[in-house]
Amino acid sequence: MSQALSPRAEQQYFALQQDIAEAYGVDTATRQFAVEPTIAQELNDKITERSDFLTRINIVPVSDLKGQKVMIGVSGPVASRTNTKTTDREAKDMVDLSALGYELFHTESDVGLPFATVDSWSKFPDFADRYSAAVQRQIALDRIMVGWHGTHAAAQTDIKAFPLLEDVNKGWLQLAREQIPAQVLTEGKTAGKITLGAGGDYANLDALVHDVKQMIDPVFRDANDLIAIVGSDLLANDKGKLYAKQGDTPTEKERIEGAQVIATYGGLPSFIVPHFPSTGVVVTSWDNLSIYFQDTSWRRHLLENPKRSRVEDYNGRNEGYVIEQLEKFAAIEAGNLELV
Incomplete structure (x- = not known):
């Protein structure tokens, strides 16, 4: 050297x-x-x-x-009305x-x-x-x-x-574990385990993301800025099932390759981001x-x-x-x- x-x-x-x-x-x-x-x-x-x-x-x-x-x-909501004859308005x-x-x-x-x-x-x-x-x-x-x-x-x-x-x-996931443990899903029917697939706690990724979304406060749940961050292994597994089911049809395979079939999960736009846990799911908004x-x-x-x-x-x-x-x-x- x-x-x-x-x-x-x-x-x-x-x-x-x-x-x-x-x-x-x-x-x-x-x-x-x-x-x-x-x-x-x-x-x-x-x-x-x-x-x-x-x-x-x-x-x-x-x-x-x-x-x-x-x-x-x-x-939370800010719309209100105050009877100022008896009560001060409160911001x-x-x-x-x-x-x-x-x-x-x-x-x-x-x-x-x-x-x-x-x-x-x-x-x-x-x-x-x-x-x-x-x-x-x-x-x-x-x-x-x-x-x-x-x-x-x-x-x-x-x-x-x-x-x-x-x-x-x-990081964000650790902060969630410590500060909002009720909003971190840790198990299904079996203690310490969440199963995904036929016969599991969740039949498919849509159902899992939907359940995670339900842990969001109702004030934010229907906001139009929520997104789902999905682990690469979960997305690959779900995409593999689509290939197995529809991959023999040329037009369907092309749509899968173009990411037009897998556009949302649980009604939310889904994303893969660098270094995200491969079997993880997070529902939030980017600016959160x-x-x-x-x-x-x-x-x-x-x-x-x-x-x-x-x-x-x-x-x-x-x-x-x-x-x-x-x-x-x-x-x-x-x-x-x-x-x-």
Whole structure:
């Protein structure tokens, strides 16, 4: 392995350092520096743009590590009438009535790039753009993975013990388990088990999604913004049944391939999103899912590390996950579902 950057790679790497320093408005990127809030917002916007899913939900800058949720959402009907001769008019709350707020945890996205890799990439004139795009894309995917699999925020994370980043932060599903356990379906007729298929608790995916939807508060249940996020294994299983039943008919097979047959489940538009549990189901709205980040917390530092024959890029910030309106979220415990 190369123990030093080649002259061409060194030139590209120095250009990357300069580009980053100029973009962040600092003298040098080779010492740890704080990212200004406005630039942190621009960086988060770029990360968000790397994922269609992240563009659909809320990525929210906040000032404090702990606090009340900041997104505005009507918590129920607001139409009323008041006899002002005897009673004062009373404004309706537009926040989650549970008063459960948010908490952010320090999150690191540190990247090591071997000298040999920098040498290989250095032939591209847009090396800096390629590198930044790759890092931003992975941060986006990591955020999504933590959102669906995170169960706790460990003082020291362990990627071997928790390969799905379960120990980085509490994601949306874990928040639901803790804050709205009655809206997380964990079992059917058999304790600790949900069966899907002929003779099971649910004959088909439509029935399962419909039941999950019924756990949504009636105020939100018939809103036109609810969606179903469905695990890839569940969708593949359901699609396989359609192939078996109709796949011999050319016109029907074409419709299945065009995703025109499987358009909704339980009367809701259905979606597959990255890193979602393969046997999971969530019913909510896109704008009910949020990632908060502290706008003054982003730190960055680039350096060469000849001891490891690589360049290193350290990124750190405080962030957390929020279900804006708990009454508008319902799910199943994916690990309890069995296909029959």
